[in-house]
Amino acid sequence: MAITYKWEIPQMNAHIQAEGEDNVIYTVHYRYTGSEESGGKTYSSTNIGTQSYTYVAGDPFVPYEDTEAFENVVIGWLEGSLDVPAMQATIASSIESEITPVNEDLYFTWQNPQPPTPPPTPEPPVEEEEEVNDEE
Numbered sequence: 060m061a062i063t064y065k066w067e068i069p070q071m072n073a074h075i076q077a078e079g080e081d082n083v084i085y086t087v088h089y090r091y092t093g094s095e096e097s098g099g100k101t102y103s104s105t106n107i108g109t110q111s112y113t114y115v116a117g118d119p120f121v122p123y124e125d126t127e128a129f130e131n132v133v134i135g136w137l138e139g140s141l142d143v144p145a146m147q148a149t150i151a152s153s154i155e156s157e158i159t160p161v162n163e164d165l166y167f168t169w170q171n172p173q174p175p176t177p178p179p180t181p182e183p184p185v186e187e188e189e190e191v192n193d194e195e
Contacts, residue, residue, distance in 0.1 A: 062093040066134045078116035082123035093150035104153035
């Protein structure tokens, strides 16, 4: 199956007013996640970061709106300023190493001993049946 990529924008930092505009975004916090299903299990990897922007008076300005449409504008900024193919390659490599590991962690057991095994629980005593004598 192919890897599916998704942007998340959990936060943006903005100047209340700058260069004659309101809510001028200067930092975008993002998560770029890739996920793939293999063998009935979903594997994923995320690239988390921030990207800074500088607005210069006279440049085109898109006013902030709390909408999906504006989120798509911000995603467009990220895709225009980040090396998305390199991010995808890193995510794909991480997912591939989860699906098909090439490394493992090994430990010296005497340095990390297993907890002692509790003693076996004694079996309860077997009650002997009383003989009933019917000949009385």
